[in-house]
Amino acid sequence: MNAFRCLWPLGALLIMVTPALSETDKAGSSDHPLLSRYPGLFIDTYKSRDFDQAQMIVSAMDDGQYEILDIEGQVTNIEYRIRDDSISGFQLYANYQAALEALNAEVIFTCFGEEQCGGSGNDFYNRSVPNTGLFGGDRVDFFKEFGIITAKVSQDGQRAHVFIVAAANNNDRRRVHQTIVTSAALDTKKIGIGTIENVSAAIEETGTVVLEGVYFTSGTSDLTAESNETLDTAAAYLAENPNLHFYIVGHTDWVGSYEFNLSLSKDRAESVVTALTDRAVAADRLTGVGIGPVAPVANNASEDGRALNRRVELVLQE
Numbered sequence: 001m002n003a004f005r006c007l008w009p010l011g012a013l014l015i016m017v018t019p020a021l022s023e024t025d026k027a028g029s030s031d032h033p034l035l036s037r038y039p040g041l042f043i044d045t046y047k048s049r050d051f052d053q054a055q056m057i058v059s060a061m062d063d064g065q066y067e068i069l070d071i072e073g074q075v076t077n078i079e080y081r082i083r084d085d086s087i088s089g090f091q092l093y094a095n096y097q098a099a100l101e102a103l104n105a106e107v108i109f110t111c112f113g114e115e116q117c118g119g120s121g122n123d124f125y126n127r128s129v130p131n132t133g134l135f136g137g138d139r140v141d142f143f144k145e146f147g148i149i150t151a152k153v154s155q156d157g158q159r160a161h162v163f164i165v166a167a168a169n170n171n172d173r174r175r176v177h178q179t180i181v182t183s184a185a186l187d188t189k190k191i192g193i194g195t196i197e198n199v200s201a202a203i204e205e206t207g208t209v210v211l212e213g214v215y216f217t218s219g220t221s222d223l224t225a226e227s228n229e230t231l232d233t234a235a236a237y238l239a240e241n242p243n244l245h246f247y248i249v250g251h252t253d254w255v256g257s258y259e260f261n262l263s264l265s266k267d268r269a270e271s272v273v274t275a276l277t278d279r280a281v282a283a284d285r286l287t288g289v290g291i292g293p294v295a296p297v298a299n300n301a302s303e304d305g306r307a308l309n310r311r312v313e314l315v316l317q318e
Helices: 089-102 113-117 121-128 196-206 225-240 258-277 303-309
Strands: 042-057 068-083 106-112 145-155 158-168 173-182 208-210 246-251 286-290 311-316
Touching: 042 145, 042 158, 042 173, 068 158, 089 106, 089 145, 089 158, 089 173, 106 113, 113 145, 121 145, 196 208, 196 225, 196 311, 225 258, 246 258, 258 286, 258 311
Parallel strands: 246 286
Antiparallel strands: 042 068, 068 173, 106 145, 145 158, 158 173, 208 311, 246 311
8 A cells, every 4th residue: 555645635625626628648647646636637648667766846047047856766757738728827836735735745945937936937948958857858848827846745654755847828728747756765686586596596595585576666565567577487486396385475674654564564475475376376385474674684774774674585384
């Protein structure tokens, strides 16, 4: 379960919503769990990466320049659109301000309009072009009427940075560009478990092997596509050793409450059990166990240490 929840959906902030011609969201897209959308808008552009770099504007423009916050983690970019001249740019901006306030967000920078932001929409657009990490390198429409919000949200031990550009042109085009970066680590030491022979040697030596190369979406038990190679190798090893039974043991770092991490580790272990049974491993050979943060292999005080502590192990049952 994602640790981030929208405590006050944007739509709840409106007294009246003007009907608009509905459009279809881009295939495969969805709202981010942290923030819902302004009513009537549809998703035109959508990108989500498990780990990437992103840029966010954190100052007004001064002499043609503005300051950038470089941040890394799980990055989601969403561009919402609508054609409706009854909605003002300030209306979009103010609703996002209120929604972030309801999430107790720490506002890093905010401005609305040329006077507060220090430049026109064209100035900001022209400056944004060389900043390829701004909104994933895609065009950001600042238009004539625009507002910017950059904020940080903390919930349940998780952290997210939010970057919003709400904009309206002189006609009826309205845009909301939204970038959300949640805390995530690049597990550089987890590149896969190697061959079946590597797994067999580890089991024979210690009775356990860390399933390096198994990844989950941050704060959830959802396996990512990058996990398939390791899961395939583990399933092949189990097929070659049909008489052995194993515990699948989930571990977490110490970020968040003990109860949250204990539940998350159990859910992640069960996700791996399901993935292996889907690969024709008999379910009665595998037992999912979650022990949360209580068996670290590295110092939780550093991100590198926490990355090592987030793991799933294959443990031989005696």
